[in-house]
Amino acid sequence: MKRLQAVAGQISRVGAIVGGAMLLVASILICIDITLRYTVSITLGGADELSGYALAISSAWGFSSALLSRSHIRIDTVYVRIKSIGGRAMLDLISLGTLLGFFGMVTWYAWGVVWQSWVSDSHSLSAIEAPLVIPQGLWFAGLLFFVALSLLLLVRGLLAFIAGDYNGLFALIGSKSALAEAEEEIAAVAHGLEQEKKP
Amino acid sequence: MTAGVSLVVLLFLLGSSIAVAAGMGLAGVVLNQLYSTMPMSRIAGELTWSTTSNFILTAIPFYIMFGEILLRSGTAERMYAALVQWFSWLPGGLMHSNIGACALFGSVSGSSVATAATIGVVAMGEIDKHNYNEPLFLGTLAAGGTLGILIPPSINMIIYGVMTDTSVPKLYLAGFLPGAILTVLFSLTVLVACVWKPQWGGNKIETNWEMRIKLLPDLLPPLVLLLIVIGAIFLGIATATEAAAVGIVGALAITAQRGRLSWRMLRDVCEGTVRTTAMVVAILVGAFFLNVIIQTIGLTQQLSKLISAYQMTPVQVLWAVIILYLVLGTFMEELSMMISTIPITTPLMVQAGYDPVWYGILLVLLIQTAMISPPFGINLFVIHGIRGRGTLSDVEKGSAPFVIALLTMIAMICVWPDIVMVAVRWFG
Numbered sequence: 001m002k003r004l005q006a007v008a009g010q011i012s013r014v015g016a017i018v019g020g021a022m023l024l025v026a027s028i029l030i031c032i033d034i035t036l037r038y039t040v041s042i043t044l045g046g047a048d049e050l051s052g053y054a055l056a057i058s059s060a061w062g063f064s065s066a067l068l069s070r071s072h073i074r075i076d077t078v079y080v081r082i083k084s085i086g087g088r089a090m091l092d093l094i095s096l097g098t099l100l101g102f103f104g105m106v107t108w109y110a111w112g113v114v115w116q117s118w119v120s121d122s123h124s125l126s127a128i129e130a131p132l133v134i135p136q137g138l139w140f141a142g143l144l145f146f147v148a149l150s151l152l153l154l155v156r157g158l159l160a161f162i163a164g165d166y167n168g169l170f171a172l173i174g175s176k177s178a179l180a181e182a183e184e185e186i187a188a189v190a191h192g193l194e195q196e197k198k199p
Numbered sequence: 200m201t202a203g204v205s206l207v208v209l210l211f212l213l214g215s216s217i218a219v220a221a222g223m224g225l226a227g228v229v230l231n232q233l234y235s236t237m238p239m240s241r242i243a244g245e246l247t248w249s250t251t252s253n254f255i256l257t258a259i260p261f262y263i264m265f266g267e268i269l270l271r272s273g274t275a276e277r278m279y280a281a282l283v284q285w286f287s288w289l290p291g292g293l294m295h296s297n298i299g300a301c302a303l304f305g306s307v308s309g310s311s312v313a314t315a316a317t318i319g320v321v322a323m324g325e326i327d328k329h330n331y332n333e334p335l336f337l338g339t340l341a342a343g344g345t346l347g348i349l350i351p352p353s354i355n356m357i358i359y360g361v362m363t364d365t366s367v368p369k370l371y372l373a374g375f376l377p378g379a380i381l382t383v384l385f386s387l388t389v390l391v392a393c394v395w396k397p398q399w400g401g402n403k404i405e406t407n408w409e410m411r412i413k414l415l416p417d418l419l420p421p422l423v424l425l426l427i428v429i430g431a432i433f434l435g436i437a438t439a440t441e442a443a444a445v446g447i448v449g450a451l452a453i454t455a456q457r458g459r460l461s462w463r464m465l466r467d468v469c470e471g472t473v474r475t476t477a478m479v480v481a482i483l484v485g486a487f488f489l490n491v492i493i494q495t496i497g498l499t500q501q502l503s504k505l506i507s508a509y510q511m512t513p514v515q516v517l518w519a520v521i522i523l524y525l526v527l528g529t530f531m532e533e534l535s536m537m538i539s540t541i542p543i544t545t546p547l548m549v550q551a552g553y554d555p556v557w558y559g560i561l562l563v564l565l566i567q568t569a570m571i572s573p574p575f576g577i578n579l580f581v582i583h584g585i586r587g588r589g590t591l592s593d594v595e596k597g598s599a600p601f602v603i604a605l606l607t608m609i610a611m612i613c614v615w616p617d618i619v620m621v622a623v624r625w626f627g
Contacts, residue, residue: 013470016477020469023260023476027444034437034445048254048440055260055476056252062477065470071478072218077530077575079216095217102224106484109244136248175216183584185312189270189320 001156008149012064015142019058026051045127053135060142063103064149070176072099079175085166092173093157100150107143114140202501205230205493209539219535223485227492234496243488250487251480254440255367258357260476261443262309267468268450270317273457274420275304279321281414287404290397291389293329294339297322298389301343302382303418306425307446308347309354311570315344315578319585326586332399335392337586338571338597341578342385342604345567350378351429352443355537355563358479362486362538363545365555367439368432372622373556377564377612384604392600420453433626482538490542502543503550516551517613520544521565528569533577537566560619561612568605571598 026047033047066072074095082088116122117132124130153173160169208229212222224243231239250256269275279300286295297318305314319340326336348355351371360367393400428446431437437445454460493499506516523544527536541562548558570578573595583591612618 016470016473017466019473020264020471023257023264023472024447024465024469026257027261027264027447030441030444031448034431034441038436048257051257051440051444052252052254055257055480056248058260058473059251059477059480062473063481065474066477066481069474071474072220072481073478073532073535074216074218075213075531075535076216078214091216094215095221098212098217098225099221102221102228102485105228105240106224106243106247109241110247111244112241113244113248135252139248139251185316185581186320186584189316 001152001159005152005156008064008145008152009068011145012061012068012149015061015145016058016065019054019061022054023051023058026054046130049124049126049128049130053130053139057135057138057142060139060146063142063146067099067146067149067153070174074175076175088174089161089166089169092169092175093154093161095175096150096154096157096173100147100154103143103150104147107140107147110140110143201234201496201498202505204233205498206543209489213531213535213539218481219532219539220481220485223482223489223539227485227489230489230496231492235492237495239492239495242491246487246491247484250483253361255357255361255438256480256483258352258367258440258443259354259479260472261440261447262352262354262357263475264468264472265443265446265450266308266310266313267471268447268454269304269307269421270313271464271468272420272450272454272459274453275300275317276321277414277417278303278421279318281411281417283404284406284411284414288406289386289390291393291400292331292404293322293325293401294331294336294389294393295386297336297339298343298346298382298385301340302346302350302378303421303425305344305347305350305378307352307421307428309352309357311345311347311567312577312581314347315340315581316585318343319582323585329401329404331401332392332396332597333589334593334597335389335399335600336597337582337594338599338601339385339389340585341571341576341582341594341598342601344578344581345570345605346378346382346385349374349381349560349563349567351375352439352446353563354479355534355566356559357439358483358538359541359559359562362483362490362541363555363559365559369556369623370559371429371432371439372626373560373619374563376618376622377560377608380611380618381564381604381608384608385601388600388604424449424453479534482535486538486542489539493542498543499546499550502547506547506550511551513551513553516547517553520548521561521609524562524565524569525572528565528572528575530575531569532575533566533569536569537562554616554620556623557612557616557619561609564605564609564612568602568609571602571605 029047033044036042079091114136117136122132157169157173209226212226282296282299286299287293289295300318301314304318308314351374356370357367360370427449428442431442431445432439549555570576579594583594
């Protein structure tokens with residue numbers, strides 16, 4: 001199961017990078033669009049629509065990346081006051097379970113959206129008339145992957161819980177303290193500055 | 200009754216440390232079961248698609264990406280060195296440069312955490328060299344960082360604008376004057392403290408006109424980006440979202456000019472952007488779902504009935520909202536606090552007769568206050584983390600005077616709403 005997660009980690013990483021690249025390309029398209037609009041009064045059309053798709057797809061795939069880095073925000077005011085390790089572990093499992101529950105529901109109904117676009121061959125109401133099933137399919141795949149990953153982590157968390165391996169459980173799905181969160185942000189900045197100092 | 204139950208359900212779910220996104224979504228499911236016969240859960244798919252593919256919201260990843268690129272471009276360090284030459288002759292020395300650098304960086308960044316982290320890392324090395332009062336020095340960085348979300352562009356304003364259907368450019372326009380006044384208030388706080396206790400102000404720093412002029416070009420990149428991004432919005436050349444895209448390309452150009460552009464750097468930027476974006480979007484998905492449920496069960500009307508039943512005056516509503524956020528802000532993560540409460544407090548304030556643009560700015564100021572109020576203040580953690588020694592309470596102590604400055608600013612916009620609205624009326 002560890003290997004399965006390693007593979008899932010790779011996939012989610014690639015998903016995040018490709019999603020980011022889509023956003024980057026979208027921003028460049030928008031700049032070209034603005035330039036053309038104000039110089040020769042031509043509009044490419046569709047740059048904004050495509051950016052919207054890029055956001056939906058990249059965030060659906062990004063959910064997994066955020067889950068693996070334990071970045072989904074939780075309010076840990078109560079959590080940090082619980083002394084019992086087992087109690088915290090329970091809360092971590094419940095948290096993941098509810099996340100899976102809600103996004104499982106979203107994904108379930110998201111399938112209906114994609115299916116509807118497929119059977120009725122829907123196109124967007126715009127100049128580019130994009131066949132909606134393509135962006136929606138990629139979006140749905142991201143959601144589905146997220147649900148599958150949550151399920152995998154939940155199973156692994158439960159196994160760790162049963163085995164009494166709480167440290168293993170926290171490393172997988174524990175709530176990350178705000179301080180740890182802040183430290184990561186700082187590390188990113190410091191890394192940037194180090195690059196600056198290199199000749 | 201419904202309002203009370205809703206609040207209890209929401210607070211219980213969020214308090215039990217489950218992910219905020221799931222907490223809000225499930226609060227929606229529960230309320231829907233309790234108060235509505237319509238199976239609203241079915242809209243979850245369509246709603247998620249339509250909100251996350253909304254072009255206006257792409258401003259969120261764009262501004263995050265913009266910040267991620269600037270972070271890696273090495274602009275902050277040079278900018279800081281230049282500001283030191285310009286501002287450190289004042290009593291309090293570098294602390295004014297800290298605030299100025301935060302204001303300037305905040306004017307290109309849409310995030311307070313990124314602003315505090317970036318300027319914090321650059322400034323922290325100076326703290327021992329010049330014998331400053333350490334808590335106050337740390338306070339300038341934590342508080343200065345919060346300017347990131349008040350001075351446009353601002354990710355928080357975009358989220359507020361989308362959730363409440365308020366014009367983002369108007370919010371940006373409205374944010375400038377309060378941002379400038381607050382920067383001055385922060386600086387005044389340092390000035391007063393250092394005139395009162397001169398030993399806090401540290402050693403004098405050598406500055407001269409030659410250096411000031413020589414380093415001026417280092418202030419240019421952020422200023423030019425600011426002018427392009429903000430100028431494009433106000434001249435009507437680009438929307439707030441499009442301007443963010445322009446910012447990305449501009450930031451890439453600066454990075455390339457510095458020779459820092461590489462595949463590796465781009466890959467890190469993409470990955471970081473998507474991760475942060477997904478975190479925000481997950482919460483938005485939960486919030487939009489809850490928002491629809493709240494509307495269908497008639498919670499908003501109930502709230503306004505409640506106000507008229509108790510014959511609350513607008514001023515009383517305002518006090519209630521301000522106190523609510525000051526209390527929530529002490530223990531809640533700020534972004535979650537904002538997103539989870541907007542659907543309830545905004546209709547309340549609008550019903551009471553306040554302008555949604557004005558309320559948006561008030562909300563941002565309240566969030567800024569929360570960011571530097573203990574025990575949970577994200578900027579306190581960021582600055583403490585950068586310092587890497589001493590106790591968190593040093594940062595809390597040093598931030599306290601700036602909390603007072605923020606409360607003063609809040610009082611000012613309540614007494615003179617024109618501070619916020621004048622720019623909107625002139626240009627809007």
